[in-house]
Amino acid sequence: MDARLGHPVFWLTMPNAAPSQSDVRRWRKYLAAERAEAAVYRDLASRRSGEERDILLALADAEGRHEQHWINLLGNDVGHPRTGDLRTRFLGLLARRFGSVFVLALAQRAESRSPYEADNDATDAMAADERIHEEVVRALAARGRQRLSGTFRAAVFGANDGLVSNLALVLGISAAGVDNRIVLLTGIAGLLAGALSMGAGEYVSVRSQRELLDATTPSPVTGDSVPFLDVDANELALVYRARGMTVTEATAHAAEVIGGRSIAPALRPQDHEAVGSALGAAVSSFCFFASGAIIPVLPYLFGAQGLAAVVISAVLVGLALLGTGAIVGLLAGASPLKRALRQLAIGFGAAGVTYLLGLLFGVSAG
Structure with a gap:
């Protein structure tokens, strides 16, 4: 059949x-x-x-x-x-x-x-x-x-920001021909400055968002006033109209609430996406950025110098960019290889520009 x-x-x-x-x-x-x-x-x-x-x-x-x-x-x-x-x-x-x-x-x-x-x-x-x-x-x-979109976004954004920005910083300074110790100190300073900036920015962002959402939550004291409203003349319907109901819907719902025919809260909070803890978001952003930013510095921490340090740093960051790009591709149900190569191209493109500028400034200074 x-x-x-x-x-x-x-x-x-x-x-x-x-x-x-x-x-x-x-x-x-x-x-x-x-x-x-x-x-x-x-x-x-x-x-x-x-x-x-x-x-x-x-x-x-x-x-x-x-x-x-x-x-x-x-x-x-x-x-x-x-x-x-x-x-x-x-x-x-x-x-x-x-x-x-x-x-x-x-x-x-x-x-x-x-x-x-x-x-x-x-x-x-x-x-x-x-x-x-x-x-x-x-x-x-x-x-x-x-369920994981917020955390995942913060992880990918933080880690990639740390990878690309610190690689660009380290390559730019290294290309200028400065001493290896200065490159190392610059990389560590970039890691700490970027991670602290990310953490502080995320804290302020989440804290501000929570405060804005709290300002839209109906006051419980106002809800307690509903039983004392005049049945024939009251402004409860205006509250529902202000929250998006039509005139007919708001009037009917207000009548149900005042008449005791509705068991729903008279003034319920609006539905908002959970924004989480400001401190938790700040710590997570700090850690995500630092986990990416430490990778370009690793060759210099272990004593590599000159072109060898630059190549090793670029390879390590390239592998990390490929990994994060592939994860994004997997999560999106798309080609992991294409997403990985796109991430690599963007990261190396940004770092390559600063490396060329570093070479230019190094030649000019010489």
């Missing part, structure tokens, strides 16, 4: 002729991939509860239907169970160890690369399933992305 007619699909189609060896190998590969993907979803489900767990188990069941399709095609050629490809096995390892949003982001990308649309041996329903699976995993990953 055809899924396009609104009926269940039973994949019991058998090939008319004996399959070729290349067909058998391809079908076995698909079978192994479906089994591995189902295992990933079950592993993720074991670390979840409630609705997310049910959704992941449903995805595992769907992969099981696809698995059965390839078993039916293979018939007696199923052979011994094979392991999935390297990507799917890596996903399974992450799912068993972490079960994090990064695994869901990787799964989202894996679902988007399904080969079924271009393979005549896969049904249209299977190809459509994979497209739907991508959206389901995207929605699950979005929940996790939202």
